[in-house]
Every structure is written in structure tokens, then in C-alpha cells.
Amino acid sequence: MVRRWRQRWHLRRLSGESGQAMVEAAIAVPVLLLLVFGVVAIGRITDAKVAVQAAAREASRTLAVAPSEERGTTDAMEAGHAAAVGYGLAEERLTIDVHANGFVRGGDASADVSYSLPLSDLPLLSFFEVEVSSSHTEQVELYRSREAVAR
Numbered sequence: 458m459v460r461r462w463r464q465r466w467h468l469r470r471l472s473g474e475s476g477q478a479m480v481e482a483a484i485a486v487p488v489l490l491l492l493v494f495g496v497v498a499i500g501r502i503t504d505a506k507v508a509v510q511a512a513a514r515e516a517s518r519t520l521a522v523a524p525s526e527e528r529g530t531t532d533a534m535e536a537g538h539a540a541a542v543g544y545g546l547a548e549e550r551l552t553i554d555v556h557a558n559g560f561v562r563g564g565d566a567s568a569d570v571s572y573s574l575p576l577s578d579l580p581l582l583s584f585f586e587v588e589v590s591s592s593h594t595e596q597v598e599l600y601r602s603r604e605a606v607a608r
Contacts, residue, residue, distance in 0.1 A: 494579045505574045505589045508544030513593040515540040516555055516568035521595035526560035537570060546572055560597060567594040 516537030523529025537553040550573045558565050571590035 490580075498576050498579055498585070501576070502574060502587055502589065504544075505546065505572055505587075506591070508541055508546050509570050509572050509589050510591045510593070511544060512537045512541040512546075512551070512553065513568045513570040513591045516553055516570065517566050517593045517595040520555050520557060520566040520568065521597050526557045529560065529566070530555055530557060533566075533568060537568060541570070541572070550574070562597060562599050564597045565594050566597050567592060 516533040519536040520529040520533035523532055533555045534553055537555070538548060538551065541551050541553075542548060552571045554569045556565075556567045556569075558567065560566070569590070569592045571588060574587045574589055576585045576587065
């Protein structure tokens with residue numbers, strides 16, 4: 458029995474396959490890691506896209522229902538920032554532009570939001586920074602009070 462085991466071990470050594478598993482692992486592990494970190498990055502990009510869309514929607518809606526253009530612009534900026542922070546976005550990487558477009562009844566109030574998403578904490582994707590942006594347009598309320606229109 459011992460003799461058979463020694464013969465098999467000796468034949469296995471002579472066959473030249475002793476490092477095959479190591480070579481296969483060295484090829485497969487980086488590919489699998491890149492795949493895993495890629496899936497994590499796509500999830501983070503999708504999460505940021507949802508947050509940016511929500512911030513744009515909140516900002517444009519706040520501007521559309523505001524009593525005046527000046528107040529609506531400041532309130533829209535605050536609402537957009539609050540929505541983005543609520544979703545966990547960093548304010549220093551966030552840009553919000555609101556456009557009243559004359560602020561007339563039935564006109565358009567729009568917001569453009571962009572966010573620079575760093576992927577520096579992901580090991581194989583640390584050199585990427587993704588720009589996520591969204592815009593949203595709302596119709597200015599047709600039936601705002603006459604007092605708000607006079608301002």
C-alpha cells in the first residue's frame with residue numbers, strides 16, 4: 458500500500474502538472490475581482506443617478522410652485538441640496554442650476570443637477586471619477602394667486 462502511494466506520488470511529480478492550479482488561480486482571481494468591483498461601482502453609480510434625479514425633481518417642483526421668482530430660486534436650491542444630502546451625496550461635489558425662464562404662468566421651471574462621483578475607495582477602479590447628471594422641467598402653476606403674479 459505504501460509502495461503504491463509512493464509510485465503515484467512519483468508519477469504525479471513527473472507529469473509536470475504540479476503548478477497548474479496556481480497558474481489558473483493567478484489568471485482567474487484578477488478577473489473575478491474586477492468583475493466584483495465593477496458590479497459594486499455600477500450599483501454606486503445607479504444610486505447616485507437616482508439621488509441626482511430626485512434632487513432635480515425637487516428643485517424644479519419647488520421653483521414651479523413658488524410665489525415669486527426670487528424666492529423660488531433660493532427655495533429650489535435649498536430643496537435640491539436637501540434632497541441630495543438626504544440621499545447621502547456630498548454637497549461639495551454637487552452642482553445645481555435652476556432656471557425660471559421668465560417665471561410666467563404656464564411657463565417652464567427647470568433644474569439641472571450634476572454630481573461628481575469618486576470611485577477612489579474601490580481598489581481596481583480608483584482612477585475613475587464618474588459625472589452623473591440629470592435635468593427636470595416642471596410647468597409653472599397656472600393658477601397661482603394674483604398677489605404672487607403682481608410681485
